[in-house]
Amino acid sequence: MLVASRAQIEDFSRQLMRIGIDSMLGYVEDVNTLGIELETVNLIDTQTIETLVSRNDVQLVDLRGAAEYKAGHIDGAESVFVGTLPAHLDKISRDKTVIIYCQGGDRATIGYSLLIRHGFKTVKNYSGGMNEWVKNLKLEPAG
Structure with a gap:
């Protein structure tokens, strides 16, 4: 799960694939909306x-x-x-x-x-x- 803006997702996904991580579950732009503490x-x-x-x-x-x-x-x-x-x-x-x-x-x-x-x-x-x-x-x- 990534915390990023919609505009960053494609670039971040490509970077993660380069290091062997290719099973991203999704992304959120603001973790505060999830009600979890970082x-x-x-x-x-x-x-x-x-x-x-x-x-x-x-x-x-x-x-x-x-x-x-x-x-x-x-x-x-x-x-x-x-x-x-x-x-x-x-x-x-x-x-x-x-x-x-x-x-x-x-x-x-x-x-x-x-x-x-x-x-x-x-x-x-x-x-x-x-x-x-x-x-x-x-x-x-x-x-």
Whole structure:
């Protein structure tokens, strides 16, 4: 379900299909008309992720495609493509804090919603993703 204006739906649908999400249920222009309360995303920045990634109680998940992951990723990250995330929930720990990221934030936002919907409680979204990580020269070289 998307929250967007009618004019944005075609573009958003195409963008979602590019990352493997092609079963959109519909859209609303104003969620207030549905009578539901929106949840907020637990966003973290580069400084915060640096303090968390080396901890044993944290799982870092890269939601980009395999080729993007192979080209470079944050050290210690596991690769689970966002388009296949619902089929691979068994790869995500329910006992650890899960930090997700992608290239620039869009796929991580979708991944965050999917994980929360499936009952994951401790998810953090590194919304700056690889764009921000590379900008700060913290790239793990391809190997």
